[in-house]
Amino acid sequence: MATVEKMPMLAEGYEKLHADLKxxxxxxxxxxxxxxxxxxxxxxxxxxxxxxxxxxxGQIEAHIADIEDKLSRAQIIDPKDLSGDKIVFGATVTxxxxxxxxxxxxxxxxTEADAKTGRISYNSPLGRALIGRRVDDEVEVSVPAxxxxxxxxxxxxx
Numbered sequence: 001m002a003t004v005e006k007m008p009m010l011a012e013g014y015e016k017l018h019a020d021l022k023x024x025x026x027x028x029x030x031x032x033x034x035x036x037x038x039x040x041x042x043x044x045x046x047x048x049x050x051x052x053x054x055x056x057x058g059q060i061e062a063h064i065a066d067i068e069d070k071l072s073r074a075q076i077i078d079p080k081d082l083s084g085d086k087i088v089f090g091a092t093v094t095x096x097x098x099x100x101x102x103x104x105x106x107x108x109x110x111t112e113a114d115a116k117t118g119r120i121s122y123n124s125p126l127g128r129a130l131i132g133r134r135v136d137d138e139v140e141v142s143v144p145a146x147x148x149x150x151x152x153x154x155x156x157x158x
Contacts, residue, residue, distance in 0.1 A: 006075040008089050008122070009109035014076050017111060021067045024060050031057045070111060079106075082157040087130045089122050094154040095139070102153060107131070 009017075031053055038050035079090035087093055092106045105120045107130065113121035120127045129141045130152070139150045 004073055007070055007073040007109060007111075008075045008077050009112060010090065011076050011078060013109050013112035014071070014074050017067050017071055017074075021064065021071065024064050024067070028057075028060055028064070031060060079157045085134050085155065087133045087152070087155055089131075090157065092156040092158050093130060093152060094156075095150040096153045098149055103150070105130075 034053040035050065035057060038047055038053050041047055041049065044050050077090050079092070082088060082090055087107065089107050089109075092104065095103045095105070097103055105118050105126070107122050107127055108119045110121045110123055113119055113124065122128070122131060125143055126139075126141050126148075129139050133139060133152050135152050135155060137152045139152065141148045141150070
């Protein structure tokens with residue numbers, strides 16, 4: 001029997017997915033109404049409104065199915081409940097780059113990742129390289145721009 005892989009995420013990521021699902025379920029009947037209205041215009045083969053509405057309906061249904069799948073596999077993790085000296089999911093990590101400039105990242109789920117706000121996925125190259133490391137460990141990461149080197153400066157669970 002196949003096992004269902006859990007999807008770790010923070011509570012706020014779970015809530016955001018839930019809000020997206022709610023929004024899409026509200027939009028769903030509006031698209032059905034748009035399809036009915038476009039259908040009333042006659043010949044469907046040359047009806048751009050009808051085809052656009054049908055395409056949007058397909059996108060909404062696929063997105064709803066994707067979100068429901070993620071929510072069903074969600075494993076909510078609260079970083080405040082974690083501790084230890086190793087980097088794990090949910091940890092906030094301060095790294096020093098080659099110029100000893102501090103960079104701060106939180107290890108989060110795939111749906112929550114946003115590098116601009118300092119949140120990287122545990123599945124990203126840097127996230128995978130950091131998991132299990134300790135303070136003062138050196139980390140080498142291969143990214144499209146080349147190899148990057150970091151030193152783990154601090155691990156927090158906030």
